[in-house]
Amino acid sequence: MKLDPSIIARIQFAFTVSFHIIFPTMSIGLAFFLAVIEALWLKTQKSVYLEIYKFWLSIFAMGFGIGVVTGIVLSFEFGLGFARFAQMAGPAIGPLIALEVLTAFFLEAGFLGIMLFGLHRVGPKLHFFATCMVAIGTLISASWILSANSWMQTPDGVAIHDGHLTVLSWRHVLVNPSWLYRLPHMLTAAYLTASFMVAGVGAWYLLKGKHQHFARTTLALGTAFGTVLIAGQVFIGDILYGTMLKYQPSKMQAAEGFWEKQSQSPAPYYWFIIPDQNNQRNRFQLGIPYLGSIWLTHSLDGRVEGLRNTPRDLQPRMGMVFYAFRIMYGLAMVMFAAGLASLWLRFRGKLFSSRWFLWILVFMTPSGIIATLAGWYVAETGRQPWVIYGILRTVDAISPVPAKALLSTLIAFVCVYAVFITAFLVFAFRIIRRGPGEVPPHAEASGSVKNAFRPYVLDSPERLVNSSITQRS
Amino acid sequence: MGNGNQLHRLQSMTAALVGLFFFNAIIGVFGLRLAIAGLAAFVLGAVAVSVAFPVQGAES
Numbered sequence: 425m426k427l428d429p430s431i432i433a434r435i436q437f438a439f440t441v442s443f444h445i446i447f448p449t450m451s452i453g454l455a456f457f458l459a460v461i462e463a464l465w466l467k468t469q470k471s472v473y474l475e476i477y478k479f480w481l482s483i484f485a486m487g488f489g490i491g492v493v494t495g496i497v498l499s500f501e502f503g504l505g506f507a508r509f510a511q512m513a514g515p516a517i518g519p520l521i522a523l524e525v526l527t528a529f530f531l532e533a534g535f536l537g538i539m540l541f542g543l544h545r546v547g548p549k550l551h552f553f554a555t556c557m558v559a560i561g562t563l564i565s566a567s568w569i570l571s572a573n574s575w576m577q578t579p580d581g582v583a584i585h586d587g588h589l590t591v592l593s594w595r596h597v598l599v600n601p602s603w604l605y606r607l608p609h610m611l612t613a614a615y616l617t618a619s620f621m622v623a624g625v626g627a628w629y630l631l632k633g634k635h636q637h638f639a640r641t642t643l644a645l646g647t648a649f650g651t652v653l654i655a656g657q658v659f660i661g662d663i664l665y666g667t668m669l670k671y672q673p674s675k676m677q678a679a680e681g682f683w684e685k686q687s688q689s690p691a692p693y694y695w696f697i698i699p700d701q702n703n704q705r706n707r708f709q710l711g712i713p714y715l716g717s718i719w720l721t722h723s724l725d726g727r728v729e730g731l732r733n734t735p736r737d738l739q740p741r742m743g744m745v746f747y748a749f750r751i752m753y754g755l756a757m758v759m760f761a762a763g764l765a766s767l768w769l770r771f772r773g774k775l776f777s778s779r780w781f782l783w784i785l786v787f788m789t790p791s792g793i794i795a796t797l798a799g800w801y802v803a804e805t806g807r808q809p810w811v812i813y814g815i816l817r818t819v820d821a822i823s824p825v826p827a828k829a830l831l832s833t834l835i836a837f838v839c840v841y842a843v844f845i846t847a848f849l850v851f852a853f854r855i856i857r858r859g860p861g862e863v864p865p866h867a868e869a870s871g872s873v874k875n876a877f878r879p880y881v882l883d884s885p886e887r888l889v890n891s892s893i894t895q896r897s
Numbered sequence: 898m899g900n901g902n903q904l905h906r907l908q909s910m911t912a913a914l915v916g917l918f919f920f921n922a923i924i925g926v927f928g929l930r931l932a933i934a935g936l937a938a939f940v941l942g943a944v945a946v947s948v949a950f951p952v953q954g955a956e957s
Contacts, residue, residue, distance in 0.1 A: 652943050659924070768912050771950050
């Protein structure tokens with residue numbers, strides 16, 4: 425069997441970047457959540473906030489570490505699998521990635537140690553400052569990366585002469601047409617991810633009848649944040665939809681599942697299709713009448729443009745974009761419904777006792793991560809066949825590397841990342857199973873190498889509360 | 898008991914209908930101005946409910 429290097433390079437990048445994005449999404453969201461929790465602790469002095477802080481700090485630390493390591497791999501992959509892309513796009517996106525390191529990484533690196541290990545070594549206000557700096561660092565990091573990726577989606581501020589790219593305006597490269605909407609969309613996705621994660625863990629403890637005070641507080645906070653954030657996310661998503669329809673119509677045409685140049689009027693909203701790309705039609709389609717016109721054209725009888733408006737050789741694969749979009753959008757609606765239900769149950773005083781709702785929240789714990797991944801699949805697969813939209817095709821961006829070399833590195837990445845995700849899940853579930861405020865015997869320094877690799881919630885809450893009280897007195 | 902269940906269902910349906918209206922208002926179906934107004938109303942409503950009805954046993 426003859427291996428196609430362009431396919432293997434794309435699978436490799438898709439695998440590594442899909443794995444990577446899980447962790448920054450968690451880190452960005454949890455860093456903000458931790459900053460809020462520490463502020464509440466400083467303001468109220470209630471020990472439950474310190475318990476929450478320390479519990480999620482452990483999970484944040486693991487996710488942050490894996491996120492940094494897997495992110496570095498991506499930079500190297502530009503050279504490994506996409507050297508022609510790196511050569512061409514380097515003048516525009518190279519400085520953006522370098523600036524991410526100089527600004528965000530340096531800021532995070534400077535304060536992460538204080539955040540993780542300084543709770544009873546520095547004053548509480550300095551520690552809070554460190555937490556805020558790490559949270560701001562994750563935000564700055566996301567800004568640079570989203571700027572680089574958005575430039576690939578909607579390139580601006582450059583000129584091309586003889587295949588070489590020259591930057592004409594850094595302002596336009598940085599603030600390209602989609603960045604202003606994609607950045608808040610991604611940040612809100614990260615904050616939503618954290619909100620549903622903490623709410624889900626709180627719901628799990630309530631169902632098990634454990635750690636009631638901790639669980640009630642995290643559940644109340646998670647659902648309150650999630651409810652407010654999902655409304656904003658829907659609004660931002662709709663504006664982004666309009667922007668991408670203007671700059672990348674083929675992506676949105678594929679996302680809606682229509683092939684005809686103009687759909688019927690009124691247009692249905694498809695939830696299930698079996699697309700036939702070769703014959704440019706759907707073999708089967710199932711949708712809700714009128715809803716396509718209402719949601720996509722904001723009118724009762726509007727028509728929706730189909731993928732045949734884009735020349736065949738410039739079309740993305742409809743199936744992938746369509747279903748990724750449905751997963752993202754479907755989960756957003758479920759989050760919206762869960763938010764409304766939480767408000768209603770809060771109003772009725774039954775937020776902690778409605779077991780059906782607690783189970784829903786438990787199942788929704790990874791909903792933010794799944795929705796974010798699906799969103800990125802829409803963004804990246806919908807941009808195909810371009811790697812830089814309208815400038816460089818993906819097949820022309822591949823390195824002149826033998827397919828076997830790419831395959832061997834892909835296998836290596838799969839093996840190493842399998843270890844990463846297994847370790848993360850094992851340790852995270854162990855921390856969750858153990859619960860807040862319970863310190864295992866091996867948490868104390870013993871000099872044992874074996875013990876050094878065991879996870880634990882940093883220090884005991886009693887000791888920390890006592891320590892902070894001592895510091896203040 | 899029966900009346901209580903019926904009332905609960907009616908309340909749930911009303912909440913779902915109000916939610917559907919806000920969802921569509923927020924995605925701009927009724928125009929940008931109403932989208933912004935819907936978003937603001939929803940967020941203010943959510944914050945108001947969260948603050949006015951602090952759940953028993955939680956610290957929020």
